[in-house]
Amino acid sequence: MEASDDAEAEYAAFKQKVKKTVYIDNLSPLATDAVVKTALGQFGNVLNVQFIPNYIGPSNMPAAALVEMENERQAMKIIEETADFPFMISGMPRPVRALPAEMEMFDERPRRPGRTIQCQWLEEKDPDFEVAQEIKYLVKKHATEASHLLKQQLAEEEKLHNKHGETLKANHKKYELIDRVLADGSARKLGNCYNIKLQDN
Template sequence: MDAEENYASFLEKVKRTIYIDNMSPAATDSVVKAAFNQFGNVLSVHFIPNYLDPKNVPQAALVEMETPKQAEDIIAEMEVYPFMILGMPRPVRARPAKLEMFGDRPRKPGRRILCQWINSKNPDFEVAQKIKNLVKTHAAEASFLLMEQLKEEEKLAAQQNETLKANYRKFELIDGVNEDGTAKQLAHYYNMRTSDS
């Protein structure tokens, strides 16, 4: 495949891919696939690394669908309904993917990129230093928020687990009452009819 065809194929891939962000750090490849397979066939899920966070926990992903129509339907659906991950609604946003989001994008035929170092005497050097400091501050804030979010999600998961266990114990208790004949005895005592009588 020559460069032109390779780039055209990549552009088609971009059209059927959606970008989702604000995901739970607990979301996995299988969780995201299960959520989006209800809209169509998911071809691939690529998590975008968060390079500003020391633990590199992804909170965004590129989800490639089988057709551009499926991608459009997901974007429209997520504007109306909350996205559920592990039984919890998440403020996940979906948008069409852009060329720049793909780390493995092929070089556009005929495009050239020139890079250069900025000298400390260059007027843009001070702007670059400010941006560098701003990025460091943002990284520290993002890391703190992510750790707080993880703590909250672990706490909520523990609460949901306890509730599930309590409900299961209630179910076992009710099931035990039916099996040992206590329900029939109580029905007879209170002059009530049971479903099997």
């Protein structure tokens, strides 16, 4: 009975943890624990950042993480703010997305009390064998399609990143030109030529 009570308490504590945890994706592959904590610290106290490993995709794909906040209210604040306004972390050209965490996202989730799982091999003569084969085929098909879409997404984000970089350089050159014109007196000469009065400040 005591073991059952402990399992119930552990599962209840885990459910509370899930409620105050946010799933964040579209993170830059370069984003670190400290970067995520700093970015989301404005919404409350970040207790833990757990990056979800990518075992099969390319290393430059957008990353995802589970971010545990101090309470459920802080977690909901992140979800609401990122839904209403673009929120960028670590220079990723695509705004991050925040969603409520789900139990299945956690590797260390405890077993639900009273739940049992049964596994068995299916023989070809089993009536469910064809269904299992179809599911296996669909899983492979989905993985191939997801990989193709991911490559397209990365290509689009690379284009957007390059475009942002070009815009930043162009704006920097404009400000440099304005500074030079003001510093060498060209702006005042042009103002006198066209009868435009310029302020000293």
